[in-house]
Amino acid sequence: MNALTVLSLAAVAVCSVAQMPWYPGLYGAYPGLHPWFRSGMPLIPQATMKAMGPVPMAYNMAPIAAMAPIYSQYGAQNEFGQYSFGYNAGLSARNEMRDVFGNVRGSYNYLDTDGKVQTQQYVSDALGYRVSGTNLPEYTPEVAAARAAHQAAHKEATAATSAAPKTP
Incomplete structure (x- = not known):
């Protein structure tokens, strides 16, 4: 059960980052933390990045509900x-x-x-x-x-x- 939950959350996170790779997502607005930025290869042209403006801090994960007591x-x-x-x-x-x-x-x-x-x-x-x-x-x-x-x-x-x- 726990492995299934972790795998499904990981799949949601990967799919959402793959759709919008410039979105800060799980790594926040810190380019040094994202593995793609550490490689030195920009994902989109620099001019487009400047034209985008500030990116709001947000999380693209599904909320996790707390376990209710029995x-x-x-x-x-x-x-x-x-x-x-x-x-x-x-x-x-x-x-x-x-x-x-x-x-x-x-x-x-x-x-x-x-x-x-x-x-x-x-x-x-x-x-x-x-x-x-x-x-x-x-x-x-x-x-x-x-x-x-x-x-x-x-x-x-x-x-x-x-x-x-x-x-x-």
Whole structure:
């Protein structure tokens, strides 16, 4: 597809320059850039070139249209509470599904202000809501130490509770 586009644009450029070789076309109004002028052979007599006057700057190429992003969406559900949906909107996308047990899984991504694609994935089930993503902050040494201290305190409290005498 890309090779066909390049070849067709090259054919259009060659055909248009061949019809009017004195027209500046792709090379602009700079005779030193055009390969015919570098050979030292003038294409038309000098007197005719002086009689023509100034040549406007123009391009003799066909305009190239930008590729449009692909937009799509889908959705489905049934009588058992299952569903799935999603979309693709060019710079962002999302999908989510729920199974018959109520577990939800999904992900989404988007282009942030720095031009990076950020992706998040999430799960909601019997173990709670969990998320992972490319833009979540990393644990600093202070946060890691505080989490370790909290975990140790939790283990001590659990051990103290299980060692306490049980009353009937």
